[in-house]
Amino acid sequence: MTFLRRYIANPGAAIGLGIILVTALVAIAAPLIFPASPWQSAGEPLLPPFRDWSFPLGTDLLGRDIAAGLAYGARVSLLVGVVSTLVSVLAGISIGALAGYYGGHVDDMLMRFTEFFQTIPAFAMAIVLVAIFSPSIASITLAIAVVSWPPVARLVRGEFLSLRSREFVQAAVVIGQSGPRIMISQILPNAVSPIVVMASLMVATAILTESALSFLGLGDRNMMSWGFMIGAARTMLREAWWMSVFPGLTILATVLAINLIGEGLNDAMNPQLRDRRG
Numbered sequence: 001m002t003f004l005r006r007y008i009a010n011p012g013a014a015i016g017l018g019i020i021l022v023t024a025l026v027a028i029a030a031p032l033i034f035p036a037s038p039w040q041s042a043g044e045p046l047l048p049p050f051r052d053w054s055f056p057l058g059t060d061l062l063g064r065d066i067a068a069g070l071a072y073g074a075r076v077s078l079l080v081g082v083v084s085t086l087v088s089v090l091a092g093i094s095i096g097a098l099a100g101y102y103g104g105h106v107d108d109m110l111m112r113f114t115e116f117f118q119t120i121p122a123f124a125m126a127i128v129l130v131a132i133f134s135p136s137i138a139s140i141t142l143a144i145a146v147v148s149w150p151p152v153a154r155l156v157r158g159e160f161l162s163l164r165s166r167e168f169v170q171a172a173v174v175i176g177q178s179g180p181r182i183m184i185s186q187i188l189p190n191a192v193s194p195i196v197v198m199a200s201l202m203v204a205t206a207i208l209t210e211s212a213l214s215f216l217g218l219g220d221r222n223m224m225s226w227g228f229m230i231g232a233a234r235t236m237l238r239e240a241w242w243m244s245v246f247p248g249l250t251i252l253a254t255v256l257a258i259n260l261i262g263e264g265l266n267d268a269m270n271p272q273l274r275d276r277r278g
Contacts, residue, residue, distance in 0.1 A: 003268050003269070004268075006267065006268040007264050007265070007267070007268040009267075010263065010264040010267050010268075012260040012263065012264065013260050013261055013263060013264020013265070013267070013268075014264070015257070015260060016256070016257035016258065016259070016260030016261040016264065017257075017260075017261055017264070019253060019254070019256075019257035020254070020257050020258065020261065023074050023078065023254055023257075024074075024078060026071050026074055027071065027072075027074035027075040027078055028075075029071075030068075030071035030072050030074070030075060033068075033071060034065065034067070034068035034071055034072070036065075036068070038064060038065065038068040038069045038071075038072040038073075038224040039064065039224065040064065041062050041063035041064060042055070042059065042063060042064060042065045042068070043055050043059050043063050043065065044059060044063060045059060045060070045061055045062060045063040046058075046059065046060070046061060046236075046239065046240050047059040047063075048240075048242065049066070049242045049246075055067065057070070057242060057246050058240070058242045058243075060229075060232065060233065060236075060240070060243050061232075061236060061240070061243070066229075066242060066243065066246055066247075068224075069224050069229050069247070070226070070229075070246060070247060070250050072223070072224040073224050073225045073226040073228075073229060073247065073250070074226075074250075074254075075223075076137065076210070076219075076220070076223050076224065076225040076226075077207045077210060077211065077225065077226055077251075077254065078207075079137070079141075080137065080140055080141050080144065080206060080207070080210045081203040081204070081206040081207040081210070081258075082203060083141050083145075084140075084141045084142075084144040084145040084148065084206045085145075085148070085199055085202045085203045085206055087141070087142075087145035087149075088144070088145040088146075088148035088149040088152060088202065089149070089152055089195065089198075089199050089202070091145070091149040091152075091153075092149040092150070092151070092152025092153040092155070092156060093152065093153075093156050093188070093195065095110050095113075095114065095149070095153040095156075095157075096110075096152065096153035096154065096155065096156025096157040096158075096159075096160065097156055097157075097160055097183050097187070097188065098110060099111055099114075099153070099157045099160075100156060100157040100158065100159065100160025100161045100164065101160050101164055101179065101182075101183050101187065102179070103161070107157070110153070110157075111154075111157070114150045114153050114154065115150075117146075117147070117149075117150045118150045122147035122148070122209075123147075123209065123212065125143075125146070125147050126143040126144060126146075126147050126209060126213065127213065127216070127218065129142070129143035129146060129147075130143045130213055130218045131218065135213075135217075135218045135219055135220055135221065136220050137220045137223060140210055140213055140218075140219065140220065143213075144206045144209050144210065147209075148202055148205070148206065151198065152195065152198060152199075152202075155194060155195065155198060156191060156195065159187075159190075159191035159194065159195075160183070160187055160191065163187045163190055163191060164187060168186060169182060169186055169187060172185075172186050193269040193270060196265055196269065197262055197265050197266045197269065200258060200261050200262035200265055201258070201259060201262040203258050204254075204255040204258035204259055204262075207251065207254060207255060207258070208251070208255060210225065210227060211225065211226050211227030211230070211251055212227060213227065214226070214227025214228040214231060215227040215228070215230055215231040216231070217231065226247040226250055226251050227247075227251075229243065229244070229247040230244045230247045230248055230251075233247075
């Protein structure tokens with residue numbers, strides 16, 4: 001409860017959490033709210049927003065409901081953001097923990113491997129990977145995970161380097177605990193705080209990357225996404241501004257909310273840092 005009180009004490013973090021919860025609920029309930037496929041023509045083409053309350057956000061060039069597209073697009077963005085972040089965090093923790101705990105040649109080898117991925121522009125690598133494996137939710141998620149793990153590995157390595165010489169770790173070595181057990185039961189729990197904060201921000205980055213890939217035509221063609229909606233509307237900016245504005249605002253609100261959540265988690269998990277800032 002102490003953690004929850006510290007988190008709620010940050011108004012921006014509470015607002016961000018509320019926005020994400022509403023977005024998640026809309027994504028889950030999308031088939032109930034909009035039973036028809038978001039790809040299906042449902043009304044008059046290019047119907048402006050708030051003209052017909054059956055289509056409160058208007059329709060696109062083919063008469064598809066913009067609101068339905070946003071609801072179904074939330075499923076894709078949240079799914080890709082959360083799953084790719086989980087995969088990249090697991091990979092980063094594994095590599096960073098081994099490098100930071102064992103050091104020496106293991107550290108050098110794993111860090112050179114990490115630096116190799118960091119020398120390649122992340123978005124360019126994501127484009128290449130998606131193009132190679134053909135655009136789909138699985139390939140997009142994998143591509144984002146592949147380009148996202150290096151910062152986590154470096155963060156975890158730094159935490160393990162600073163914690164492995166602590167007294168409680170030395171005591172675990174003395175009583176005969178194995179290296180993997182010490183890493184999992186002794187060091188990792190003390191390094192969770194910065195990892196959680198970084199992971200929350202990585203979700204926002206993953207959503208932006210997925211939207212950019214979909215905008216470029218590299219999204220899953222069987223699933224509606226916010227990036228696809230903006231890409232499809234780029235030739236209609238003057239005639240039908242709502243086709244691109246509403247998906248853009250949705251991406252903006254979601255990413256901003258996740259960043260507010262990350263800031264709130266940082267304050268709640270590091271109250272001393274928050275007090276110094278204040």
